[in-house]
Amino acid sequence: MQPTMNDRANIPAPAVDLDRLIDDRAAEGWFSVHRDAFRDPAVFELEMKHIFExxxxxxxxxxxxxxxxxxxxTTIGRSPVVVMRDAEGKLGCFLNSCRHKGAVIFHTGEGNGAHHSCPYHGWTYDTGGRCVAVTSQRQARYPEAFGATAHDLAPVARFDSYRGLLFASLSPDVPPLAEYLSDARRGIDIVVDQGPDGIELVPGAVSFTYNANxxxxxxxxxxxxxFIPTHTSYIGVLEKRRSQRAAAAPAGSIYExxxxxxxxxxxxxxxxxxHVLxxxxxxxxxxxxxxxxxxxVEARVGKVMAKWMMYVRNLTLFPNVQIAENASMQLRIIRPLAVDRxxxxxxxxxxxGEAAESRIKRLRQYEDFFNPTGFATPDDTSAYEAxxxxxxxxxxxxxxxxxRGMGAVRAGGNPEAEELGxxxxxxxxxxxxxxDETIFHGNYRAWLGLLKRGAAKDAGAA
Ligand SMILES: [Fe+2]
Structure with missing residues (x-):
């Protein structure tokens, strides 16, 4: 029988020997990742199915x-999704795909509107995901079974938030969000608590693609x-600014x-x-x-949290989001398109509610370092492509x-972890x-764990 849209779990997985992808012998002082993890399209397919989805x-x-x-x-793996607040203000997350022929209904990054029609045959949905109109339904001479079929947008299996950050899962087989994030939540707290009313995105999203995994x-x-080998041009610019202090760099940089x-x-x-921090x-x-x-800030959150807010911190919440705070602060959403894109x-x-002067400084630093037109991102992406x-x-x-750093890593916490609780x-x-390169071990152990869990499920379903 041909698989249907809902039977993806039953499609045989490509043959990949998962045990061949990671050489994790940390106790013996070795850890490596096989290059196929970055170049094999079959691995990419498994990542989409068993990790992102x-x-x-x-x-x-x-x-x-x-x-x-x-x-x-946005997207979850390959799946287009829409996050909406309904007319009463309740948040929901749905697959952005018309139930008729599958067309994407929401074509813009964000917007507002009580009703949304599919651009193909005009089926219309409200912001609660309910299908409120099937075009010319009365004249359609639909069979009885059509009336008995749900036409509403398909909700994701799980949807939850932590401190205003929204997460969704296409699979119901996940731990509760708080358990999934575990103590990486403290990394979110250090970001969100920087403002008495939390954080916001400065208007002006920037997206770009690179030709690499x-x-x-x-x-x-x-x-x-x-940082030092890749960002030599940025470091060179900072040095030049230092020597021409009066003329430039009103924003400054922590890398000065x-x-x-x-x-x-x-x-x-x-x-x-x-997740890693x-x-x-x-x-x-x-x-x-x-x-x-x-x-x-110190008066509001205490000296320890304020100190951690001042630190350089890059947080990765596996698999698709990072909050980097070194020069300004950046939220990055990673969307894999292909094994090499x-x-x-x-x-x-x-x-x-940040003061205007601070906001200006933040924007200038952001343009300088993080923006794709800045000094850091083009160097990084060209390194990925290399x-x-x-x-x-x-x-x-x-x-x-x-x-690197295997001689310094330890199981469990340390005084800094204790400080953060x-x-x-x-x-x-x-x-x-x-x-340090041991931080990547955390990423890849979870990566392999999810691939293996998916492979075991597939084997059980076969
Ligand atoms: Fe970099």
């Missing part, structure tokens, strides 16, 4: 849809090691003194389910937009990029130049 994905912020009938569109982005956000940065500490936490001392904290309100959707994040091309050297199998799976602290 099988677990929680970030789908947006509550503050993006503040009013009744607001909506935003999504996991290069996943890793890069936690990759301290690449790269010598002080190199002498600072960096640390990492890994959490269950693939990289953190580091900030030797130039007065460059932070939040610095101007530090006394008020990825779309990024990026936003500048700010505390709600990796993708080089990984096509088919007689080479294993990467050597997962063992969290229990990570692993923690690590070292000098900046250690360039």
């Amino acid at each position: 099988a677990t929680w994905n970030f789908v947006g912020l509550e503050s993006q849809v503040p009013n009744p009938n607001d909506f935003l569109t 999504w996991k290069f982005q996943l890793e890069n956000s936690s990759d301290t090691y690449h 003194d790269i010598g002080a940065q190199a002498a600072s500490r960096r640390g990492s936490f890994t959490f269950p389910n693939g 990289m953190w580091g001392d900030n030797p130039n904290m007065q460059a932070r937009p939040l610095y101007a309100s530090l006394p008020q 990825t779309e990024m959707l990026t936003y500048c994040v700010a505390p709600k 990796c993708q091309r080089g990984d096509d050297a088919r007689t080479l199998d294993w990467q050597q990029g997962y063992v 969290i229990s990570p799976e692993t923690s690590s602290v070292g000098g900046y130049l250690m360039g």
Whole structure:
């Protein structure tokens, strides 16, 4: 029998030997990822099915849809979805696909409207996902079975929020969101609590694509090691600005003194389910937009949380969202398109109600460093593309990029974890130049775990 739309779980999985993809012998001092993880289209298919379409994905912020009938569109793996507030203000998340012939109904990134019609045959839905009109239904001479069939937009299997961050899962077979995020939630708290009323996205999303695997982005956000070699042009510009102080750089940068940065500490936490937090001392904290309100922030959240807000911190919530706070603050949504193509959707994040002067500083830093037209992102994406091309050297199998810091990593927490009241799976602290790579182990253990869980399900269904 041909599989139907709802029978994807029964389509035989491509033959991939999953045990061949990760060489995890941490106890013996070795960890590696096979290049097929980045170049094999069959692995990509499994990632879509068993990771993105099988677990929680970030789908947006509550503050993006503040009013009744607001909506935003995004994707979970390959699936287009829409997050909507209905007329009463209740949030829902649905597959953005007309029940008639499958056409996408919501074509813009966000908007507002009580009713939405499919552009093909005009079936109309309200913001609660209910199908309120099938065009010319009375004249259609539909069979009885049509009336007995649900036409409403299909809701996702699970939908929940943490501190205003919305997550959805296409599979019901997931732990509750709080359990899934585990203590990575503290990384979210450090971001959300920066404003008395939480955070917002600065208007102006930027999306771009690169011709390489999504996991290069996943890793890069936690990759301290690449900063100095990859971002030489940015560092050069900062040095030049320092020597021409009067003329430029009113916004400043936490990376202004790269010598002080190199002498600072960096640390990492890994959490269950693939989430990781990289953190580091900030030797130039007065460059932070939040610095101007530090006394008020300390009074509100306490000295420990305020200190962590000033740290460099890059948080990855597996599999598809990252919040990077080093120069300004960026929210990144990773959307894999193919084994060698990825779309990024990026936003500048700010505390709600931030003072104008701080907001200006935040935007200038963002443009300088994070924007695709800035000094960092083009260097990073061209590095990913170089990796993708080089990984096509088919007689080479294993990467050597997962063992720096293995002498410093420990199971469980450390004094920094205690300070935050969290229990990570692993923690690590070292000098900046250690360039810890053990943080990726957390990503890949969850990655392989989900692939194996999916493969076991498929085997059980066969
Ligand atoms: Fe970078």
